[in-house]
Amino acid sequence: MLEIDGSYGEGGGQILRYSLALAGLTRTPFRIFNIRKGRKKPGLMPQHLASVRAVKEITRGEVAGDEHGSLELVFRPGPVQAGEYSFDVAEERGSAGSVALVLQAVLPILASIPEKSRVIIKGGTHVPFAPIYDYLDSVLFPFLIQLGLDLRCQIKSYGFYPKGGGEIEVLIRGGRTRPVELIERGGRVRLKATSVVANLPESIALRQLNPLRERLSPLETEVKVVRSKGPGTYIFLKAEYERTIAGFSALGRKGKPAEVVGKECLDQFLNFEKQSGIDHHLSDQILIYLINSDGKSIFKTSQVTNHLKTGIWIINRFLPDRVRIKGSVVEVMGRY
Structure with a gap:
């Protein structure tokens, strides 16, 4: 079983979300420890629990340690199942936890198979420390569509911190993605x-x-x-x-x-x-989709962030030497 240190780098929830998504993609069980150890409130919070239970459902997986505040989790994924799903961050003690962060764990898995899925996520659509819905709709999804994925998203209701109450709907038909070469963004x-x-x-x-x-x-x-x-x-x-x-x-x-x-x-x-390269927020979010492409992708990021470094590290833990970075240029090898 793969062992993941959740305190690596920034030690945030990103390591957990990437681990869940990669486990679903590769059918690799893992144990993660020191979850968010360096945070003011360490361990699993509502939006992290929502991600765990969402991936458990879509992969028919098995999980241990999925409790509020837990510093350790064991996850064993099963086969991915397309279908209609609904996840509510507020079910975990009432929360305005980000719908976009839950989607980060779920979407790469469902986007890897050709069957259609429909996902509803309830929680915060516009909250601190997470991509807002507009970023998904206007930046991330158009990029993923260019890679060959069939995606649609819609906001049903807005949810701000601390009340939450937002809802998004995502329609997904996935499969292999096309590799990209994106060094210059153009005018x-x-x-x-x-x-x-x-x-x-x-x-x-x-x-x-x-x-x-x-x-x-x-x-x-x-x-x-x-x-x-x-x-x-x-x-x-x-x-x-x-x-x-x-x-x-x-x-x-x-x-x-x-x-x-x-x-x-x-x-x-x-x-x-003032910089060259693509949006640095986009850089760390697309890595996990490019490993499912039919070739090698290469792109230049406007900033080498800790999020990007952590994303590369966790992908290479599941799939050794699949992502490399030299300066601000990232290479991703497809077909895991």
């Missing part, structure tokens, strides 16, 4: 900023746009007023280039001026424009 062709408020005045969304309007031109803008279980605001900037897409976002909170939210998003984009 910028479009910028669009979307500013959203839930249960708050529309004026907040308009003010969030001001810093971007002052610095970026041409810029398309959209303001949305949505309903949610609790109040929330965010802004999302989608940057389209000739060969790739990047996304930048910032969340509002009580006491944080709307203009600060907008400037936070703007600064992320301006920093990205």
